[in-house]
Amino acid sequence: MSVADLRTAVGADWERPSAASAVAGACVAVVVGAYLSVLYEVVSVVGGTATFLGAVAGAVLLAGVLRALPWKWAFGLAATLLVGGLALYLRAVPPAYFAAMSPTRVAMDTVALLTGYSVLRMPAAGAWAIAVAPAPTFLAAYFAARGEFTRAAGIAAAALAFFVLTGDSNTTVTLVGVLAAAGAVGFGTLAHHGAGGRQAQVLAAVLALMIVGSATVTAVPGGRSPLVPSSSTATAGSLVSADGYVGVGGSLRLDPKVQFVVEADQPSYYRTAVYDRFTGTGWVQTADVGTQENMPPPSGDRITQRITAERTLDLVPAAPVPQRIDGVDADITEGGLVVSDATLYPGDSYEVESRAPPSDPATLADETGDVPDAVAERYLQTPQNTDGRVVDLADRITESADSNYEQAAAIEQWLETNKRYSLDARGARNNLVNQFVLESDVGYCTYYASSMAVMLRSQGVPARFVVGFTEGQRVAEDEWVVRGVDSHAWVEVYVPDRGWVTFDPTPAASRTTAEDERVQEARLNGVEGVDTAGSENGTWTPTTTTTTTLQDLGTTESTRSGLQEAPDEQSEYGIGGQTTANVANITAPGAAEAGGGGNSGGGPSLPPLTTLTVWAVLVGGAAATLRFTGLADRAYRALWLRWLPSGDPDEEIEAAFERVEYVLGKRHRERGDGETVRDYIADVRADERAERVADLRERARYAGVADDETAAEAKRLARSLAGEYSRLPSPRR
The missing domain is CATH 3.10.620.30 (C8orf32 fold)
Structure with a gap:
């Protein structure tokens, strides 16, 4: 890339952002703010807030100036910022720690961080926070300035996920970050494709699930979920x-x-x-x-x-x-x-x-x-x-x-x-x-x-x-x-x-x-x-x-x-x-x-109302997502095709025919109003299994001939057709 090209890139004009783009950019800023708040807590404990804020501001300013830089160059610059920052960090650590530095030690420290070792336990935590903050901040701001909100949110969310793994990001910060990342993706989609009704439904479903879903991630070190009540007394x-x-x-x-x-x-x-x-x-x-x-x-x-x-x-x-x-x-x-x-x-x-x-x-x-x-x-x-x-x-x-x-x-x-x-x-x-x-x-x-x-x-x-x-x-x-x-x-x-x-x-x-x-x-x-x-x-x-x-x-x-x-x-x-x-x-x-307080009766006690409420929101959000995606309907239909009722033979045969008619409707066409079963079966050229179930239904309905043996046969044939249609194994009864 020539100097002239770079000048042209730097001088590229902004396009007036749409409302959706503005909201998406704000969501990216929130995700960035989420992980930066974790690092800010570190430097507020050990010192260096002014330097930290200056480094972050410089990274954002640099991203705005170089927003038209090709993405490969941007990644290279971010890598340079990270390597340079870590080099300065190594100069700040105690001499004994630096003397013991080796590839094995670096690998062990990285694994420790990713499994719950708090950043605050690092010997020069403030210098480390200042060293790592500019690189992801520059990349997130760079992609946001280019209108690539999904990539920007991904970079910021990855940084936040790192601090979730170290245990330094609390539940509130994590919840806010997850919500904002989902919002950035959603509103970015609306900005690119227009604010259609379906896109709005996608965004609503994702936000509903992600807000509560992020609270359920308690497997990460340091995680604390509002779904599980915590004790109010210390031990x-x-x-x-x-x-x-x-x-x-x-x-x-x-x-x-x-x-x-x-x-x-x-x-x-x-x-x-x-x-x-x-x-x-x-x-x-x-x-x-x-x-x-x-x-x-x-x-x-x-x-x-x-x-x-x-x-x-x-x-x-x-x-x-x-x-x-x-x-x-x-x-x-x-x-x-x-x-x-x-x-x-x-x-x-x-x-x-x-x-x-x-x-x-x-x-x-x-x-x-x-x-x-x-x-x-x-x-x-x-x-x-x-x-x-x-x-x-x-x-x-x-x-x-x-x-x-x-x-x-x-x-x-x-x-x-x-x-x-x-x-x-x-x-x-x-x-x-x-x-x-x-x-x-x-x-x-x-x-x-x-x-x-x-x-x-x-x-x-x-x-x-x-x-x-x-x-x-x-x-x-x-x-x-x-x-x-x-x-x-x-x-x-x-x-x-x-x-x-x-x-x-x-x-x-x-x-x-x-x-x-x-x-x-x-x-x-x-x-x-x-x-x-x-x-x-x-x-x-x-x-x-x-x-x-x-x-x-x-x-x-x-x-x-x-x-x-x-x-x-x-x-x-x-x-x-x-x-x-x-x-x-x-x-x-x-x-x-x-011998004091609590549930002295020895039985289980209900969690607090707030915990029950969060669980209700989680179940409701999951149900809404399943309904939107059609997974709920497909799951219900898969069960309906296989699990036929037991009881009166007439009812069992009728239920078996309903499954057969549904499969034929999906394979060929639905039966028309006023069209007889015989005409329908003949017109779609149904196989012998469908013909046999239709015949058993006709005999049960009009001749009163139905018993456990014919009902079992109808159910077996219906399951066979359903299994071929959905390519799922037939359930065992």
């Missing part, structure tokens, strides 16, 4: 799950069942996962959490634990910071996190040797050194919708603190003093921390821990969200029973030259009371699995009176060492709508088993 599984995402907010249900038993030389929290990226409504664990090298080694007490599973566990709890683990297929990262895909079954046990984080307040308060770049880059992120008033409040709380440790202690104390513990806290629409810190007075562990982490990060103090279990119920000098109610969330704060230090801003007393009440309630209702190892006999206490407890130390200092005498309010499983619990042993028991 423990979502909090301590080994999944890469944990939601926060909403009421929760405490699980009283025993999860595991610990034999140890001292009590400890049992860490199961660490999360580094806050979305506003949940925490995400990115791909390489815990891989930072050259972290300061822990210098606290040495802890040896033997953990025995009492229920199936898809996680490996361990006291921080694990140094060695035996008896289970697991690895320990450079940063001291346990990585394992093992499943523990009742009776399975393993041993962990850990070294507790440093705990001396005076020493930690004096550490004012520099934070490593790798730690700062990962653990200072806050969502862009974090309210400035939260930052200002954190400024005021920490204004007299000189070190990371002192700032953490100040914010921890403020949260403990000014917020009230409750399991009935309301969820958050956009940002839980904004709501809890500025508006609400009540929350549970995920509220406290999320707020403390974000407030610290706003002050330049690295902090991360940690989930696991508190020590549980002590049943012997060296043995603890840990239940689902002991699941918990807390904070780890980076102290220069000392590493990660445990903080727990959640008030212990109210939490412990709620947990004890839940266990007692379960015992009274006969729930199985609540006790083991003598836990029903009460909590064991040392005979000596010199034991130091949390209350003796004070909440601030006791949590510094990661210890707690009473189980933390772990049972708060602040999980939002997106969290998927995959740890069966920690899922709360059913209402009947727990």
Whole structure:
């Protein structure tokens, strides 16, 4: 293509679009907006919205300028945009991740993304979003500008489908995208062929089915269908799950069942996962959490634990910071996190040797050194919708603190003093921390821990969200029973030259009371699995009176060492709508088993009215589509031809003749008004089977000769003719 040709193409005149074309173009824009909204959510969490919007605007502008470019050139340009963007992305990823890059790693990462691995878990998610957005946006805008709305919608829908597979596109975005894609195809068809009645019927049928049909696609990772009602209460599984995402907010249900038993030389929290990226409504664990090298080694007490599973566990709890683990297929990262895909079954046990984080307040308060770049880059992120008033409040709380440790202690104390513990806290629409810190007075562990982490990060103090279990119920000098109610969330704060230090801003007393009440309630209702190892006999206490407890130390200092005498309010499983619990042993028991509410009668309960309504719309839309396409009539006719009634021989013979007459009408012609059966049969030259059925009908109707044998013969012959006509196998009776 010469430069002159290119100038001519760029200068091509627009044709005034029709109303249908304008609507089709708007539908394409909606589909593009659907997948771009997913990417925008990513950059709004990790930063870079201005760059992202600039890249998208540039892609649209470029498509408008080059709308007359041949489509092969357009695809080549889009490929160039994508490759160039990904090259820039690779420059943004951490050096360790880039060093491990290989074709196999790329293939594995791609498969992971297509099977539910959220984009937010990528190490440089914002750079990736900016890298991939321009290419599909340019192509969709290019085809839309040329009036090729079906291709434009296909490009945009494919991009949206990718984010459905990653689990990043929620139901609402998916529904809107599917509807808009169907509308683009439909109105594009009307624009090309005129707004005829049949085209309008096609569009109406497609839209009716696609809107509801898209809601039924729950096989994709992260899908949530309005056709299936979801629970309004959270459970423990979502909090301590080994999944890469944990939601926060909403009421929760405490699980009283025993999860595991610990034999140890001292009590400890049992860490199961660490999360580094806050979305506003949940925490995400990115791909390489815990891989930072050259972290300061822990210098606290040495802890040896033997953990025995009492229920199936898809996680490996361990006291921080694990140094060695035996008896289970697991690895320990450079940063001291346990990585394992093992499943523990009742009776399975393993041993962990850990070294507790440093705990001396005076020493930690004096550490004012520099934070490593790798730690700062990962653990200072806050969502862009974090309210400035939260930052200002954190400024005021920490204004007299000189070190990371002192700032953490100040914010921890403020949260403990000014917020009230409750399991009935309301969820958050956009940002839980904004709501809890500025508006609400009540929350549970995920509220406290999320707020403390974000407030610290706003002050330049690295902090991360940690989930696991508190020590549980002590049943012997060296043995603890840990239940689902002991699941918990807390904070780890980076102290220069000392590493990660445990903080727990959640008030212990109210939490412990709620947990004890839940266990007692379960015992009274006969729930199985609540006790083991003598836990029903009460909590064991040392005979000596010199034991130091949390209350003796004070909440601030006791949590510094990661210890707690009473189980933390772990049972708060602040999980939002997106969290998927995959740890069966920690899922709360059913209402009947727990003895509270629900369908105690044991029978099935009807889904809510909204779910029934959606099902009704789905069935109605499917019926309308079947009627429009003629599939319903053909299906009915196929069944009608084969399934003859049983009963009176006269009626059976008459029904058999009706089928024969229908087949003859389709093969030859219909019988005319006033035309006798004999004349009709002779005129169309029907075969012997049709003649025999007609003869049997005549004898049954006019001579009264009909019995089961002749009725069976008529039905057999009618089915034979019907089978040949429709080329379908005759049904077996």
